Amino acid sequence: MKKLMKGGDLLTIGDLAERTGLSVSAIRFYEDRGLVRPSRNAGGQRRFLRADIRRLSFVLVAQEFGFSIAEIAEQLKRLPEGRAPTKADWTRISREFRSHLDQRIARMTALRDKLDSCIGCGCLSLKSCQLYNAGDAAANKGRGPRYLLGDRPDLKASDT
Amino acid sequence: MKKLMKGGDLLTIGDLAERTGLSVSAIRFYEDRGLVRPSRNAGGQRRFLRADIRRLSFVLVAQEFGFSIAEIAEQLKRLPEGRAPTKADWTRISREFRSHLDQRIARMTALRDKLDSCIGCGCLSLKSCQLYNAGDAAANKGRGPRYLLGDRPDLKASDT
DNA sequence: ATAATTCCTCAAGTATAGTTGAGGTCAAGG
DNA sequence: CCTTGACCTCAACTATACTTGAGGAATTAT
Numbered sequence A, B: 001m002k003k004l005m006k007g008g009d010l011l012t013i014g015d016l017a018e019r020t021g022l023s024v025s026a027i028r029f030y031e032d033r034g035l036v037r038p039s040r041n042a043g044g045q046r047r048f049l050r051a052d053i054r055r056l057s058f059v060l061v062a063q064e065f066g067f068s069i070a071e072i073a074e075q076l077k078r079l080p081e082g083r084a085p086t087k088a089d090w091t092r093i094s095r096e097f098r099s100h101l102d103q104r105i106a107r108m109t110a111l112r113d114k115l116d117s118c119i120g121c122g123c124l125s126l127k128s129c130q131l132y133n134a135g136d137a138a139a140n141k142g143r144g145p146r147y148l149l150g151d152r153p154d155l156k157a158s159d160t
Numbered sequence C: 001a002t003a004a005t006t007c008c009t010c011a012a013g014t015a016t017a018g019t020t021g022a023g024g025t026c027a028a029g030g
Numbered sequence D: 001c002c003t004t005g006a007c008c009t010c011a012a013c014t015a016t017a018c019t020t021g022a023g024g025a026a027t028t029a030t
Helices: A013-020 A024-032 A051-064 A069-076 A087-118 A137-141 B013-020 B024-032 B051-064 B069-076 B087-118 B137-141
Strands: none
Touching: A013 A024, A013 A051, A024 A051, A051 A069, A051 B087, A069 A087, A087 B051, A087 B087, B013 B024, B013 B051, B024 B051, B051 B069, B069 B087
């Protein structure tokens, strides 16, 4: 017979894996990175709070949006350690998250619109390109180049 | 005195690096992955077409949008090999790209809106969560879990 | 002509995000 | 009790996207 989650409100790592869809190894990895902080039972096995389902759900969604583990850990530091987060806790963290989100979407959308006037027209002209210098400060956060599409304007006619 | 790009219309790897903002090593890496196919001069050094500036610019933008090198290579296969792409060539490729883009933006936006009704309210309720089962087929393309936020509904009151 | 650059290849290293396997312990069911 | 399945640690391996360095050849500047 299936185990049914022994005794109290605490979850084993297997329970949590089943509930979040994550692998057991991924959850251990996330613990290592500080995303969850399970307690241990007498035998040394991890015991998670039910609130950790929510915590990991947040991790999953945030990853979908392209946030790194480190960035997500940064966000989750705003949640309390030993107890389940309150509504106010989640509201606080979600505000921050939402603003990062909006920035990301805005940047994607802006890039798309500029692409429409460059690649979209079929020429991808760099001489008069709108994407030219589209790489502002925010763009340089990633692993990208020093200047996005920053082709210096000594191009010949054949380039445009 | 600076080199000024010798003779013909061909660029050295250094020229291309300067023009795209990429490092020389990155360009060699991209060649290895099939994103550019430079010719070689008598001495065995790479010589790039001016059109390769555009090619690599495309790579840069596509990466900004979160496409992998392999996916970008797939797109670039639609461009001609030895000659500079025509307007029609870029139009064809840009249509494909634009549709991928729109899907990505739509997915981001949808997820954000759902977050608003879950995390946004401060409770991140999973019992009645809109994000619950938000992980449709499209969501499972990434390195993610089997079911996004798929917390099965045998939760207690303390969970909501 | 010679020195300074730039370029070449190839192997190894870095960071992120995990997975896999060895060797061993813990817990639940019969 | 004792077997089976879940769990433990730790090291090593995978993939992506590059960078760094060694050892050497080609180009360019003076």
